[in-house]
Amino acid sequence: xxxxxxxxxxxxxxEGVQAQVMKMGGLVEEAIRESAKALKARDVELAERIRRSxxxxxxxxxxxxxxxxxxxxxxxxxxxxxxxxxxVMKIAGNLERIGDYAKNxxxxxxxxxxxxxxxxxxxxxxxxxxxxxxxLSDALDAxxxxxxxxxxxxxxxxxxxxxxxxxxxxxxxxxxxxxxRNITACMHLHFIAKNIERMGDxxxxxxxxxxxxxxxxxxxxARPKDNKSIYRVxxxxxxxx
Amino acid sequence: MxxxxxxxxxxxxxxxxxxxxxxxxxxxxDNHAIKDVSVDILDKTVTAFIGPSGCGKSTFLRSLNRMNxxxxxxxxxxxxxLDGQDINAPEVDPVQLRAKVGMVFQKPNPFPKSIxxxxxxxxxxxxxxxxxxxxxxIVEKSLRRGAIWDEVKDRLDAPGTGLSGGQQxxxxxxxxxxxxxxxxxxxxxxxxxxxxxxxxxxxLIDELxxxxxxxxxxxxxxxxxxxxxxxxxxxxxxxxxxxDTTDIFxxxxxxxxxxxxxxxxx
Numbered sequence: 001x002x003x004x005x006x007x008x009x010x011x012x013x014x015e016g017v018q019a020q021v022m023k024m025g026g027l028v029e030e031a032i033r034e035s036a037k038a039l040k041a042r043d044v045e046l047a048e049r050i051r052r053s054x055x056x057x058x059x060x061x062x063x064x065x066x067x068x069x070x071x072x073x074x075x076x077x078x079x080x081x082x083x084x085x086x087x088v089m090k091i092a093g094n095l096e097r098i099g100d101y102a103k104n105x106x107x108x109x110x111x112x113x114x115x116x117x118x119x120x121x122x123x124x125x126x127x128x129x130x131x132x133x134x135x136l137s138d139a140l141d142a143x144x145x146x147x148x149x150x151x152x153x154x155x156x157x158x159x160x161x162x163x164x165x166x167x168x169x170x171x172x173x174x175x176x177x178x179x180x181r182n183i184t185a186c187m188h189l190h191f192i193a194k195n196i197e198r199m200g201d202x203x204x205x206x207x208x209x210x211x212x213x214x215x216x217x218x219x220x221x222a223r224p225k226d227n228k229s230i231y232r233v234x235x236x237x238x239x240x241x
Numbered sequence: 242m243x244x245x246x247x248x249x250x251x252x253x254x255x256x257x258x259x260x261x262x263x264x265x266x267x268x269x270x271d272n273h274a275i276k277d278v279s280v281d282i283l284d285k286t287v288t289a290f291i292g293p294s295g296c297g298k299s300t301f302l303r304s305l306n307r308m309n310x311x312x313x314x315x316x317x318x319x320x321x322x323l324d325g326q327d328i329n330a331p332e333v334d335p336v337q338l339r340a341k342v343g344m345v346f347q348k349p350n351p352f353p354k355s356i357x358x359x360x361x362x363x364x365x366x367x368x369x370x371x372x373x374x375x376x377x378x379i380v381e382k383s384l385r386r387g388a389i390w391d392e393v394k395d396r397l398d399a400p401g402t403g404l405s406g407g408q409q410x411x412x413x414x415x416x417x418x419x420x421x422x423x424x425x426x427x428x429x430x431x432x433x434x435x436x437x438x439x440x441x442x443x444x445l446i447d448e449l450x451x452x453x454x455x456x457x458x459x460x461x462x463x464x465x466x467x468x469x470x471x472x473x474x475x476x477x478x479x480x481x482x483x484x485d486t487t488d489i490f491x492x493x494x495x496x497x498x499x500x501x502x503x504x505x506x507x
Contacts, residue, residue, distance in 0.1 A: 003505040010504065076463055078490045078502045216492030 010075050014084055017067045021088050021095070024060040025140040028095045029133055031057070031102035032199065036129035038106060039192070040122040042113045047106040057099035064092040083216065087209040091143070094202040094209075098136070101195040105129075108188045115185045118175055121168075125192055128164045131157070132199045139206040143213070151210035154203065155219065161200035168193040259284040259424060259454040260305055265319035267300050267309065274300045276478045278319075282424075282471075287446055287455045289465035289486065292475035293501065298458050301475065302426050305456065306342035307335045323424070340367050343422035347429035349409030351401030351416075356393050359401040359412055360384060363420040379419055386448070387415030388441040407438035414445065425449060427457040431464065443468050462502050466490050474498045 005011045031050055038046040068089045071077060077085050135154050142150035172186040172193075211219050260282035267275035275297045282288050282305075290298035300309070307328060309315040321328050328338055340363070351359050360380045363369075370376035380397070384390040389411040393404070401412050410433060417425060427446070431439040446468050449455050459465050465472055465486065472489040474482045474497070482489065482498045493499045 003500055005504050007504060078462065078466070079493050079499045081503045082491060 007075075010081075013067070013071050013075065014077075014081060017064055017071065017088055018084065020060055020064050020067065021092055022140065022144070024057060024064065024092060024095050025136065027053070027057050027060070028099050028102070029136055029140075031099055032129050032133045032136065035102040035105040035109070036122075036126040039109045039112070040126050042109070042117070044110050044113050047109040047113075050106040051103050054099050054103040057096060061092045061096040065089060080213075083213045087143075087213045090209050091206050094205050098199045098202050101199050104195055105192050108192055112185060112188055116181075118172075118182060118185050118189060121172070121186075121189050124164070124168055124171070125189065125196065128161060128168070128193065128196050129199075131161055131164065132196055132203060135161070135200065135203045136206070139203050139210060142207065142210045146210070146214040148211045148214040151207040151214070152219065154207040155211075158200045158204045161197055165193050165197035257283045257285070259323065261320070261322045261325075262301075262305075263320040265301070265304065265317065265321060267297070267304055267318075268316045269300075269312070270314045274478050275304070278480045280473060280480055280483055282454060282456060284454045285450055285452065286471055287450050287457065287469040288471040288473060289469035290456065290458045290473050290475060291460075291462060291465050291501070292481075294460075296475040297478040298473075298475045299428050301480075302428055302456060302458050305424070305426060306339050306344055308339075308344065310335055340420045341422055342424045342426060343417035343420060344426045345410075345414050345417050345428065345430045347432055349406060349413050349433065351404070351409050351412050353400065353402055355398045356384075356401050356404070356412060357397040360416050360419045363416060367420055369420065383415040383419040384412075386418050386445060387411040387413075388445055389415060407434045410434055411438065411442065414442065418449070422453065424454045424456065427455065429458055429460065432460070439464070462490075474501060476501070 031053065034046060035050050037043070038050060068085050071085050075081075135157050138150055139154045141147070142154065169190065172190045175182045176186045208219055211217070258281045260280075262281075263279045265275055265278045266273065278297075278301060290302060292298045303309050304317050304321065305323075305328075309317055317329065323338070323342065326333070352362060354362070357380055360383050361370075361376055364376060364379050370379055381390065381394075384393060389408055392408060393399075393412070401409065404412060410430060414430065431442050434442060443464065446455055446457065450470075457465070457468065469486045472484065472486045473480055474489065474493075474495070476497050482493060482495045484494075489498060490502060493502065499505075
């Protein structure tokens with residue numbers, strides 16, 4: 001598959017669009033990292049920069065979609081080339097969503113900076129976002145190397161992110177029960193945790209695309225999930241759900 | 242015997258097999274042009290043969306209605322059956338075989354006769370019409386199926402050779418379907434046609450598959466993808482891969498197929 005096309009311009013088109021998606025991936029990784037950093041440091045200026053730089057991510061997604069449409073229209077890609085174009089488009093969509101979540105995190109950082117900090121919360125969120133960032137970095141590496149095994153590994157690691165989210169959910173609930181003055185901050189922090197958990201789902205979707213790209217088949221086996229435990233929180237009767 | 246053979250081949254229901262080829266070899270003198278090709282061609286299905294020039298796809302196509310008989314140095318070995326009947330058996334009359342297995346060539350080759358007679362020729366020699374009215378009906382129906390009726394209905398007595406290239410090709414298709422063949426072999430039928438005539442021929446192929454088995458050799462991968470349900474990829478005289486067209490074009494199993502359909506130097 002590494003053989004060049006007879007039409008060299010086709011190679012340039014495909015490489016170009018893949019380079020854009022990697023560039024986008026780099027920006028999104030940075031957004032995840034910096035937004036968690038801004039939250040922990042209560043750095044409003046950094047948060048503002050993250051919010052503004054999200055437009056670059058959105059613009060790249062538009063560019064990628066336009067270029068993919070051109071490749072489809074002008075080159076009629078087949079087989080591995082077709083899968084490359086299809087997966088690039090979907091991955092760009094996933095990355096754009098992750099960027100939005102990071103932007104939302106930055107927005108809430110600005111709000112939270114005016115409130116009493118919740119002990120341990122920003123460190124736990126930073127650990128969670130670090131895991132997601134590592135998963136994304138591995139998913140993009142797996143993309144470059146067409147490495148289905150690494151992508152499969154990324155899919156499985158999403159379980160850890162889910163578990164971290166569930167632990168935080170309980171923690172925030174406890175804080176809110178202890179002192180109603182924590183509610184506003186904890187609600188924001190909870191949304192942040194939930195958004196990072198959603199980032200993990202989008203990274204998993206990127207990993208799914210890598211498996212499709214590499215093997216031609218989507219992974220059929222369901223990945224492990226931990227989305228039930230939050231419904232079994234102390235003090236909440238399951239019958240009331 | 243045929244049913245025993247087909248089960249081991251690729252995902253094919255024995256009931257639907259029209260042509261069954263087993264270990265077919267074709268030689269042009271010392272040149273071994275087709276090597277060990279075994280394939281089942283399905284009824285009511287369009288099968289595309291693709292592959293680079295000289296890969297043997299046309300040679301294999303021509304062995305399905307014994308057109309290779311006309312080449313003195315050509316030798317065909319192995320079993321080819323049509324509905325279970327060995328087409329190379331001594332009792333098989335190649336003329337009767339070709340009435341059942343029609344052919345359309347790359348270059349339009351109308352007879353130097355009128356448009357009407359081009360189409361009526363086959364039905365006449367095979368005695369398919371009892372009278373002039375029936376023959377008229379066959380000619381009109383065939384020309385309609387060739388998507389050329391409206392253009393020629395007012396000049397059926399004009400010579401077929403006076404038509405444009407695209408019209409001549411559609412006339413040849415009309416001529417091929419006039420004898421109601423069971424299988425239609427098409428060797429690059431659209432290479433001389435403009436996109437509109439190509440689309441008309443492709444529409445015709447899609448219609449024909451309701452009743453017939455159609456095998457098309459094409460250099461246009463997009464055409465193979467558009468019209469066929471099954472695709473066979475030939476390379477250097479070997480049948481490299483045969484399967485559902487959607488699988489071949491999204492996820493081929495063989496790297497040579499992938500290289501060819503994606504336009505790589507393989």
